[in-house]
Amino acid sequence: MPQPTDPRSIPPGCPAHTQGGNTPLYGPDFAANPEAYYAHLRAQGPSAPVDIAPGVEVELVTSYDAALHILQNPATFPRDSRHWNALNEGRVPADSPALPMMAYRPNALFSDGADHAKLRQAVTAALATVDERALIRQTQDSADYLISGFSSDLDGSADLMAEYAGPLPLLVFSHLFGCPPDIGDRVIRGISGIFEGTAGADVTLNQALAELIALKHRRPGEDLTTELIRQHALVTQDPAEADEAVLHQLVTLLSGGTAPLSAAIGTSAALYLGKDWPTGLPVEDAVSQALWSYAPIANYAGHYPAVDIELGERTLRAGDPVLISFAAANTDPGLTEHRARLNSKAHLAFGAGPHACPAKDPALLIAVTAVELLRNRLPDVELEEPLEALEWVPSPWSRALSQLPVNFTPRTIPKAPVAPEPAAPVAHQPTPGPNLPAAEPHASVSTGFSATDEPGQGKKRKGGLFSGFMAWVRGE
The missing domain is CATH 3.30.43.20 (Uridine Diphospho-n-acetylenolpyruvylglucosamine Reductase; domain 2)
Known part of the structure; x- marks a missing residue:
C-alpha cells in the first residue's frame, strides 16, 4: 500500500x-x-x-x-x-x-462481450446513415434559430450556456431522431428535466420515445430512430425486446450525447472568444483544447x-x-x-477501446459548426469576463460552465429559408411494435439549460422549443 x-x-x-x-x-x-x-x-x-x-x-x-x-x-x-x-x-x-x-x-x-457487440453495432450502423452535409445544415439552422432569439436584444447580452450551448444539441438530436414537433417538445422537456432533477421527467421522456418508436413503425423515415429499429430487428426476433432495446439506445444517445456536447460547445466558445486566443488559430483547435483541458465527462x-x-x-x-x-x-x-x-x-474525452463514443465525429462536427457560426453571426461577440473567472457546474461527473455571459452589438438574424418537402420514407417497413414498458433512463450531466426555460426571449416564442424551431424553419 x-x-x-x-x-x-x-x-x-x-x-x-x-x-x-x-x-x-x-x-x-x-x-x-x-x-x-x-x-x-x-x-x-x-x-x-x-x-x-x-x-x-x-x-x-x-x-x-x-x-x-x-x-x-x-x-x-x-x-x-x-x-x-x-x-x-x-x-x-x-x-x-x-x-x-x-x-x-x-x-x-x-x-x-457479445451483448455489447450487438448493441454497439446497431448504434454504429445507424450513425453511419447520418449525412455530414445535412448535419451541418441542421446545426446551422438550430444555431441561427437560437441566436435570432437573443441577438436583437437592446442590451446586447446573453448567457450562451442557457440560450445557445445548452439547447442547441437538443434541437439537433430531436431532428436526427426524426421527431415530429409535439414529440420533440416532450423529448426535450424530458431529457432537460432529468438533468435538472424535475419530478416525472423520466416518465415524460419514456412516453415520448415510446410514441416516437411506434410512429416510426407506422411511418418509417430517414432518421436514427428508424435505423435503430431496423438494426435491432435484424438481430432480435422478439419485437417487444427489440423495441425496448431501441428505447434504451435512444436514451443513451440523448443522455450521453447532449449534455457533454453542450459543455464542449460552451467551453470551446469561451476559449475561442477569449482575449488570449491566438489570432488565426481555427475553431477546431479551440474544440481540441477544450476536450484536452476540460473533458466534458x-x-x-x-x-x-x-x-x-x-x-x-x-x-x-x-x-x-x-x-x-x-x-x-x-x-x-x-x-x-x-x-x-x-x-x-x-485525448480521452470520448473514451477509448470498444466502449469509446461511437458518435465522436458527428459531435466534433456539431461543436465546430456551432462555435464558428456564433462568431460569423455576431462578429464582435466577446466574453463578459475571462474563462478563469467563470463558475462551473458543481458535479463530480462533468466539467461544464454554469454560465457564459457575453456582450455584442444587437442585430437581426434573418429567418431560415422555407425548408423543402421531406424526403420519401425509406423502403423497409419495420414490424409494428407493442406498447413499451416504462424504462428508467440513464441520467447524465447538466446541460445548463432548464426544462422550464425557452432560450432567446421565451416570452416572444410560444410553444415548445422544438415546435418553435420547426415553425421558424418553415418561415412561419
Whole structure:
C-alpha cells in the first residue's frame, strides 16, 4: 500500500488538509478547483480511493496510461455494474446521486462481450446513415434559430450556456431522431428535466420515445430512430425486446450525447472568444483544447474488475467500482514529455477501446459548426469576463460552465429559408411494435439549460422549443 502523502504536497484548498479517509470528489470546493484534487490523488499513484458521492467509494484512475489500459481491456475490466459489490451488499444509500449514473441499464454502456457487440453495432450502423452535409445544415439552422432569439436584444447580452450551448444539441438530436414537433417538445422537456432533477421527467421522456418508436413503425423515415429499429430487428426476433432495446439506445444517445456536447460547445466558445486566443488559430483547435483541458465527462466509465488486479501499489478488488478520471488523465503531468508526439485527438474525452463514443465525429462536427457560426453571426461577440473567472457546474461527473455571459452589438438574424418537402420514407417497413414498458433512463450531466426555460426571449416564442424551431424553419 502507498505511504501517507506528505502534507506539503497537498494543494491548498484540498480537503485532505483537514479530513481523513477518502477524498470527497463532490461539492462546490471540488468544482471550484478540481485540478488541486487531482494533483493530490496523483501523489498516491495511478489510482486512489475517493467518495464519488456521500457513502459511495470508488477507485479513481488519474493516470493516462492506466486509464487507456483499462479502457482497452474490457475482459479484465468489464462494465456491467451488476457486479458492484457494495450495491449488491446494500452498502450504497438508496437515494444516492451515484445510482442514476452507475446503476445497470440494458444498453451498450453497461454491456460486455457479445451483448455489447450487438448493441454497439446497431448504434454504429445507424450513425453511419447520418449525412455530414445535412448535419451541418441542421446545426446551422438550430444555431441561427437560437441566436435570432437573443441577438436583437437592446442590451446586447446573453448567457450562451442557457440560450445557445445548452439547447442547441437538443434541437439537433430531436431532428436526427426524426421527431415530429409535439414529440420533440416532450423529448426535450424530458431529457432537460432529468438533468435538472424535475419530478416525472423520466416518465415524460419514456412516453415520448415510446410514441416516437411506434410512429416510426407506422411511418418509417430517414432518421436514427428508424435505423435503430431496423438494426435491432435484424438481430432480435422478439419485437417487444427489440423495441425496448431501441428505447434504451435512444436514451443513451440523448443522455450521453447532449449534455457533454453542450459543455464542449460552451467551453470551446469561451476559449475561442477569449482575449488570449491566438489570432488565426481555427475553431477546431479551440474544440481540441477544450476536450484536452476540460473533458466534458470528467469522471465516469465505471469498470468492475473480473479478478483482483494490482495497479501501482494498490489492489483493485474484483467487483469494486473503478472509475476513469478523463479530466485528470488528459492533464496527467506524465503526458508532458510525449504529448507533442500524440495525435491531437489522442485525448480521452470520448473514451477509448470498444466502449469509446461511437458518435465522436458527428459531435466534433456539431461543436465546430456551432462555435464558428456564433462568431460569423455576431462578429464582435466577446466574453463578459475571462474563462478563469467563470463558475462551473458543481458535479463530480462533468466539467461544464454554469454560465457564459457575453456582450455584442444587437442585430437581426434573418429567418431560415422555407425548408423543402421531406424526403420519401425509406423502403423497409419495420414490424409494428407493442406498447413499451416504462424504462428508467440513464441520467447524465447538466446541460445548463432548464426544462422550464425557452432560450432567446421565451416570452416572444410560444410553444415548445422544438415546435418553435420547426415553425421558424418553415418561415412561419
